[in-house]
Amino acid sequence: MRIAELSRQAGVPVPTIKYYLREGLLPAGELTSPNQARYDDRHVERLRLVRVLLDIGRLPIATIRHLLAALDDPDPDVHRVLGQALPSSVSGKDSVDPDSVRAARVRIDKLADERGWLVGEGAPARQAAAEVLAAFEQVGADVGVLLEQYADVAETIATHDLAFVGRASAAEGMLYAAVVGSILGDSLLAALRRMTQEHESAKKFGIRGDDC
Amino acid sequence: MRIAELSRQAGVPVPTIKYYLREGLLPAGELTSPNQARYDDRHVERLRLVRVLLDIGRLPIATIRHLLAALDDPDPDVHRVLGQALPSSVSGKDSVDPDSVRAARVRIDKLADERGWLVGEGAPARQAAAEVLAAFEQVGADVGVLLEQYADVAETIATHDLAFVGRASAAEGMLYAAVVGSILGDSLLAALRRMTQEHESAKKFGIRGDDC
Numbered sequence: 001m002r003i004a005e006l007s008r009q010a011g012v013p014v015p016t017i018k019y020y021l022r023e024g025l026l027p028a029g030e031l032t033s034p035n036q037a038r039y040d041d042r043h044v045e046r047l048r049l050v051r052v053l054l055d056i057g058r059l060p061i062a063t064i065r066h067l068l069a070a071l072d073d074p075d076p077d078v079h080r081v082l083g084q085a086l087p088s089s090v091s092g093k094d095s096v097d098p099d100s101v102r103a104a105r106v107r108i109d110k111l112a113d114e115r116g117w118l119v120g121e122g123a124p125a126r127q128a129a130a131e132v133l134a135a136f137e138q139v140g141a142d143v144g145v146l147l148e149q150y151a152d153v154a155e156t157i158a159t160h161d162l163a164f165v166g167r168a169s170a171a172e173g174m175l176y177a178a179v180v181g182s183i184l185g186d187s188l189l190a191a192l193r194r195m196t197q198e199h200e201s202a203k204k205f206g207i208r209g210d211d212c
Numbered sequence: 213m214r215i216a217e218l219s220r221q222a223g224v225p226v227p228t229i230k231y232y233l234r235e236g237l238l239p240a241g242e243l244t245s246p247n248q249a250r251y252d253d254r255h256v257e258r259l260r261l262v263r264v265l266l267d268i269g270r271l272p273i274a275t276i277r278h279l280l281a282a283l284d285d286p287d288p289d290v291h292r293v294l295g296q297a298l299p300s301s302v303s304g305k306d307s308v309d310p311d312s313v314r315a316a317r318v319r320i321d322k323l324a325d326e327r328g329w330l331v332g333e334g335a336p337a338r339q340a341a342a343e344v345l346a347a348f349e350q351v352g353a354d355v356g357v358l359l360e361q362y363a364d365v366a367e368t369i370a371t372h373d374l375a376f377v378g379r380a381s382a383a384e385g386m387l388y389a390a391v392v393g394s395i396l397g398d399s400l401l402a403a404l405r406r407m408t409q410e411h412e413s414a415k416k417f418g419i420r421g422d423d424c
Contacts (some may be wrong), residue, residue, distance in 0.1 A: 011309065034269070046350070052347045055307035082406065088377075096269035097223065117407055118414035125406035135264045140257070140378070142391050143400075149372040150397070150404055153365055154296075158408035160361040162416055167354070179225040180353050182409065185362070188344040188355075188406075190398045192362055194294065194337035195329055196370035197394065202330035204374055 003029070006039040010047035024065055026071075030168065049180075057183035064120045066180050076175060084183050096134045104137070105130035111151055147190060222259035229259065232264070236261045236277055236286070236372040239284075279391050288387060294394050308346045317342035321383075323363055370416035373397060 007014045020026040026046055029037030046068070053064050068079040108129045112119050118186035119126065136143040161181055219226045232238040238334045241249030258280070265276050282288040299399055324331050331338065348355040371392055380389035 006215070045335045049314070049351050051307035052351055056344055057345045062374070082409065099301035112407060113396040117411040119407045119410045123407065123410060126401050127409065129283075129400065132268055132396055132403055136392065136396050136400070139261050139264055139392050139396075141242055141389060141396075143376075145379070145398070146372060146376045146397075150369075150401055150410075153369055153372070154366065154401065154404035154408040156368075157362075157365055157405050158412040160365070161346065162359045162360060162412045164355075166416075167357070177353060180348065180351050182406070183359070184344055184348050184351075184353075184356075186398070186402045186405070187400065188341065188348070188359070189362055189366065191337050191341035191344055192366035192395070193369050193398070193401075194415035195324060195331045195335065196363075196366040197294065197373055198331045198335060198337070200374040201327040 001039050002036065003039065006043055006047070010044045010051075011053060012047050015023060020047070020050055023061055025061065025068060039120035048065075052180075053183055056187050059183065067183075071179065079149060082178060096131055096138055100134035100137060101130050107133060107147075110145065115155070157185075157189070213251050214248065218255055218259070222256045222263075223391075224259050224263060225368065232262055235273055237273065237280060264392075265395055268399050269392065271395065279395075283387060283391065293414070294390060308343055308350055312346035313339075313342050316345035319345060319359075327363060327367070359382060391422070 001009070003014055003017060007017055008015075012020075017026065020027060026043060029039040029043065032038050049067075050064060053059050053067065054061075054126075059067075066081055070076040105127065112126070124134050133143060133147065139205055164181050165177045168174045213221070215226055215229060219229055220226075222229075224232075229238065233240060238255060241251040243256065244250050246343075252406045262276060263278070265271050266273075266278065278293055282293040317339065320338055324338070345355060345359065373390075374394050377386050380386045
């Protein structure tokens with residue numbers, strides 16, 4: 001199909017498709033003339049994935065490029081790629097005091113150690129967790145109990161996530177499921193968490209106005 | 213204190229403070245002359261909170277303005293305010309087909325109904341959950357089992373979150389804890405989830421290279 005048809009099928013405007021092509025988020029079509037390329041169903045699928053990762057996952061372009069490269073890699077390093085696709089990027093967090101982050105990192109490493117988590121020393125998630133922990137403390141919140149409870153919950157979620165990945169058919173499908181599940185899973189969990197928070201809050205503090 | 217001292221104490225550059233003042237994220241200081249204002253410890257605290265909500269929570273300025281207004285409101289509507297502070301904003305999700313979102317919304321409403329969740333019909337979290345669900349389907353993922361499992365997990369998380377809020381001392385502190393816990397909690401959970409995913413993946417698929 002030509003780019004106009006690709007645009008129609010994927011529901012993405014042509015200038016946006018051209019931008020993704022330039023940014024390396026979409027593989028080039030097969031050239032049929034010097035100015036014209038042909039695209040196929042894989043381009044439609046890839047476009048839908050890119051849109052969702054950008055729009056729902058709110059990932060930076062560079063992170064999506066890495067994720068897609070892993071999907072196309074015959075021997076991808078899934079751990080590393082997914083570890084880098086954290087919702088809040090690790091680099092450049094200047095809102096949190098570096099000393100507090102270092103102290104929080106010791107707590108996160110201790111937590112992972114006590115629970116026997118097999119997580120690389122250099123995994124970006126360790127640092128991301130430490131930054132959030134330090135941010136909690138910086139705004140005066142005592143997060144000790146919550147941290148252990150969240151760690152329990154995270155262990156449960158991860159078993160569900162891995163089962164989700166395991167339900168995908170081929171090896172190729174498993175990596176795809178890991179990417180989609182990791183990124184969209186954060187957003188799904190956050191939305192459901194808001195719903196259940198409202199429920200718990202309504203139970204505890206009573207229902208107000210037209211909230212229910 | 214003057215703005216230079218406020219900048220030093222909060223670790224935020226003066227031009228950034230002036231920008232926050234213009235955007236209404238920080239209340240004006242007490243004018244001591246036509247060109248000079250005096251700030252106090254509450255400004256330091258507020259600045260730290262704004263930085264963390266922007267940097268870790270990655271919330272839009274307008275959302276933070278609403279959250280802060282609620283914190284300053286003697287009779288705030290916490291449900292409404294927190295519901296609007298979802299990590300991915302509800303409006304303008306053009307990556308997902310509207311018909312799919314409507315179908316997904318029916319599933320989310322059914323889920324909430326079956327579980328007896330007290331959640332307002334107009335709660336933005338319902339729509340956010342529907343959009344993510346539709347996004348999962350749009351990229352070809354079968355998310356039925358995961359949805360129920362995540363709903364179970366969300367119920368557990370919400371009880372922990374409410375307990376966290378309950379541990380705050382005064383009523384003022386409870387709202388503050390709800391804001392901080394909701395926003396930073398998403399990021400903490402996402403980071404811990406990445407760690408436990410890596411752990412589960414390492415257990416299931418073996419450890420690779422220098423990952424551990």
